[in-house]
Amino acid sequence: MTIRPLHADDYVNWLPLWQGYLQFYHAILTAEVTTQTWQRLTGAEANMQALGAFDDDDALCGFAHIVLHPNTWDTRLSCYLEDLYVAKSQRGGGVGRRLIEGVYAFAEVRQCCRVYWMTQASNVVAQRLYDRLADRTDFIQYRADRQA
Numbered sequence: 001m002t003i004r005p006l007h008a009d010d011y012v013n014w015l016p017l018w019q020g021y022l023q024f025y026h027a028i029l030t031a032e033v034t035t036q037t038w039q040r041l042t043g044a045e046a047n048m049q050a051l052g053a054f055d056d057d058d059a060l061c062g063f064a065h066i067v068l069h070p071n072t073w074d075t076r077l078s079c080y081l082e083d084l085y086v087a088k089s090q091r092g093g094g095v096g097r098r099l100i101e102g103v104y105a106f107a108e109v110r111q112c113c114r115v116y117w118m119t120q121a122s123n124v125v126a127q128r129l130y131d132r133l134a135d136r137t138d139f140i141q142y143r144a145d146r147q148a
Helices: 010-024 031-042 095-109 124-133
Strands: 002-005 048-054 062-067 078-086 115-116
Touching: 002 095, 010 048, 010 062, 010 078, 031 078, 048 095, 062 095, 062 124, 078 095, 095 115, 095 124
Parallel strands: 078 115
Antiparallel strands: 002 048, 048 062, 062 078
16 A cells, blocks of 8 residues: 555546545535646645555555645644545555555644544544544534535
8 A cells, every 4th residue: 555645647546536535425516626626636736735545556545635724723734634535445444544644644744733634423434443543522513605
């Protein structure tokens, strides 16, 4: 298993995983949003990055999307793990753990003050992993989505 940043030429392998991720969360995005997301993750924007997990055959089997941002509680950046997805055929084999460890290493190099993420309350399988890798907080998310 190799964890490395995704590059523009990984798009054809990333897209089916991205679509699987969106399906998991019952989300529908326009092609424009998907294209712009990919460009942000693999382009010159320093505040977004995508890591990929590649198996021994060099097949992409999971990804982690990272957003770096300032915060009001520390002078260092925070590292938000916005999206984490592992192909169904690879789940339970340590890919998710390796991706999160890759995010931790990414954040350490950039001297981030924290790595954090969210998941749905019903995603209990993922929470078993997350509970071993980080501390669960008691915060509740409120959200007001805005139309473009």
